[in-house]
Amino acid sequence: xxxxxxxxxxxxxxxxxxxxxxxxxxxxxxxxxxxxxxxxxxxxxxxxxxxxxxxxxxxxxxxxxxxxxxxxxxxxxxxxxxxxxxxxxxxxxxxxxxxxxxxxxxxxxxxxxxxxxxxxxxxxxxxxxxxxxxxxxxxxxxxxxxxxxxxxxxxxxxxxxxxxxxxxxxxxxxxxxxxxxxxxxxxxxxxxxxxxxxxxxxxxxxxxxxxxxxxxxxxxxxxxxxxxxxxxxxxxxxxxxxxxxxxxxxxxxxxx
Amino acid sequence: xxxxxxxxxxxxxxxxxxxxxxxxxxxxxxxxxxxxxxxxxxxxxxxxxxxxxxxxxxxxxxxxxxxxxxxxxxxxxxxxxxxxxxxxxxxxxxxxxxxxxxxxxxxxxxxxxxxxxxxxxxxxxxxxxxxxxxxxxxxxxxxxxxxxxxxxxxxxxxxxxxxxxxxxxxxxxxxxxxxxxxxxxxxxxxxxxxxxxxxxxxxxxxxxxxxxxxxxxxxxxxxxxxxxxxxxxxxxxxxxxxxxxxxxxxxxxxxxxxxxxxxxxxxxxxxxxxxxxxxxxxxxxxxxxxxxxxxxxxxxxxxxxxxxxxxxxxxxxxxx
Numbered sequence: 001x002x003x004x005x006x007x008x009x010x011x012x013x014x015x016x017x018x019x020x021x022x023x024x025x026x027x028x029x030x031x032x033x034x035x036x037x038x039x040x041x042x043x044x045x046x047x048x049x050x051x052x053x054x055x056x057x058x059x060x061x062x063x064x065x066x067x068x069x070x071x072x073x074x075x076x077x078x079x080x081x082x083x084x085x086x087x088x089x090x091x092x093x094x095x096x097x098x099x100x101x102x103x104x105x106x107x108x109x110x111x112x113x114x115x116x117x118x119x120x121x122x123x124x125x126x127x128x129x130x131x132x133x134x135x136x137x138x139x140x141x142x143x144x145x146x147x148x149x150x151x152x153x154x155x156x157x158x159x160x161x162x163x164x165x166x167x168x169x170x171x172x173x174x175x176x177x178x179x180x181x182x183x184x185x186x187x188x189x190x191x192x193x194x195x196x197x198x199x200x201x202x203x204x205x206x207x208x209x210x211x212x213x214x215x216x217x218x219x220x221x222x223x224x225x226x227x228x229x230x231x232x233x234x235x236x237x238x239x240x241x242x243x244x245x246x247x248x249x250x251x252x253x254x255x256x
Numbered sequence: 257x258x259x260x261x262x263x264x265x266x267x268x269x270x271x272x273x274x275x276x277x278x279x280x281x282x283x284x285x286x287x288x289x290x291x292x293x294x295x296x297x298x299x300x301x302x303x304x305x306x307x308x309x310x311x312x313x314x315x316x317x318x319x320x321x322x323x324x325x326x327x328x329x330x331x332x333x334x335x336x337x338x339x340x341x342x343x344x345x346x347x348x349x350x351x352x353x354x355x356x357x358x359x360x361x362x363x364x365x366x367x368x369x370x371x372x373x374x375x376x377x378x379x380x381x382x383x384x385x386x387x388x389x390x391x392x393x394x395x396x397x398x399x400x401x402x403x404x405x406x407x408x409x410x411x412x413x414x415x416x417x418x419x420x421x422x423x424x425x426x427x428x429x430x431x432x433x434x435x436x437x438x439x440x441x442x443x444x445x446x447x448x449x450x451x452x453x454x455x456x457x458x459x460x461x462x463x464x465x466x467x468x469x470x471x472x473x474x475x476x477x478x479x480x481x482x483x484x485x486x487x488x489x490x491x492x493x494x495x496x497x498x499x500x501x502x503x504x505x506x507x508x509x510x511x512x513x514x515x516x517x518x519x520x521x522x523x524x525x526x527x528x529x530x531x532x533x534x535x536x537x538x539x540x541x542x543x544x545x546x547x548x549x550x551x552x553x554x555x556x557x558x559x560x561x562x563x564x565x566x567x568x569x570x571x572x573x574x575x576x
Contacts, residue, residue, distance in 0.1 A: 078574065079574060081567070082575075122564070122567075122568060
């Protein structure tokens with residue numbers, strides 16, 4: 001019985017996944033906070049406790065995400081690009097494109113035969129098109145980030161958001177509120193702005209169907225619908241999109 | 257910029273005909289600015305202008321370049337033309353010349369540029385009141401063809417840079433770096449990510465050294481050193497600015513991939529460089545057609561965001 005673990009240290013949340021004999025048996029998601037080894041340790045312990053396993057039973061650990069270098073007890077470090085690709089390939093081996101929108105960055109990965117990464121594009125320096133963008137906007141709108149998806153689906157149209165810069169878009173949102181635009185329409189406009197940004201990255205990488213979406217933002221159905229409209233395709237959504245990087249890492253740990 | 261030293265002529269672009277400077281008994285000196293912020297230069301340029309050009313002006317305004325007797329600019333791109341205008345208006349050196357360069361390589365371009373080079377030779381000669389002998393120009397051409405460059409440019413002519421040897425053996429993935437002036441930090445990060453740089457297609461790398469055999473420059477033509485000089489530069493590995501010479505750039509890239517057994521490539525595009533944006537599509541198309549993945553990294557003259565670059569470079573290695 002081989003048990004392996006994957007740890008994905010993102011900018012906003014840290015994820016742990018436990019895999020036994022090639023199947024996900026447990027996971028945990030914690031806020032990253034100041035990050036580093038302590039939060040990775042806690043996420044791992046929590047996931048192990050849920051599975052009723054001891055640390056000594058874990059054969060190998062792979063760390064991924066921006067904080068991957070700060071996990072001293074990981075046996076290997078692999079980038080989140082390879083890990084998300086591996087996680088999605090495990091669920092749907094025929095997936096051709098993965099769109100991952102996380103807290104700090106968004107990426108589009110083109111997969112080849114066997115789930116091999118053929119090409120990828122990531123957002124550059126700015127936060128446009130990321131979870132952080134939505135988080136800042138949720139604060140400006142005084143809504144819970146988890147409500148955003150549902151609220152936006154109530155709007156018949158989206159407010160035009162012309163800025164992709166997070167700072168300027170925040171001022172734009174404040175102006176729209178002052179004009180009396182319904183919050184739902186503003187949120188929908190924000191989702192469309194994210195979708196527009198990510199769709200252009202998908203074009204750059206030469207996306208093909210079928211497309212899967214991973215990362216925390218995949219839980220926001222408003223962004224998912226906007227992206228589906230923009231790409232004119234339906235997106236495959238994992239049950240737990242946020243842990244796909246950690247799952248891929250755990251699967252790669254099993255292959256070591 | 258302090259007291260001018262007569263023997264130094266500063267230059268910036270790989271299309272600068274340093275042989276003309278040398279034939280006059282002057283010393284060509286490539287002025288490479290150190291990386292860093294550019295608060296003084298930002299007052300003269302728009303925000304979205306080439307960071308290399310900004311770094312040059314910043315260093316000049318800070319008086320940190322050696323004091324040359326003049327600067328020979330090349331009208332290689334709009335940013336460089338803006339720089340030459342500001343340089344002239346601020347009187348940063350006693351003399352300033354700007355040399356036009358065609359954006360293609362054929363007999364019309366060679367003939368035009370040979371005439372322009374001769375005119376420039378005349379201007380330089382008059383400026384320093386010393387004759388420009390054709391035999392001296394031939395000697396300078398010979399010196400530049402053989403042996404290490406001795407232009408006092410701290411070795412930036414690229415010959416000594418690591419990775420330029422086709423025979424370099426390595427068990428790591430073999431990488432081609434493409435860009436204009438490549439930041440040193442990029443080469444270090446490629447190595448840290450577990451790959452080896454085997455060739456640098458850059459104006460402080462292979463395009464400067466001039467692997468002239470790759471594209472077959474003409475031999476001494478009709479005894480005219482200016483024609484020969486024009487051929488030599490216009491037929492060197494083409495820079496992205498040679499927008500009417502894209503087929504030759506494709507051939508050159510294919511030969512580099514073959515000669516250096518390239519397995520992957522990183523394209524470093526300096527922020528807001530239009531020429532790099534256009535060139536990237538050509539490089540990506542050509543290399544991916546050969547099964548070589550190309551990673552694009554955007555940055556400024558000082559490099560980029562280390563964390564983001566590291567993730568992208570490691571992902572490229574995992575792909576390879």
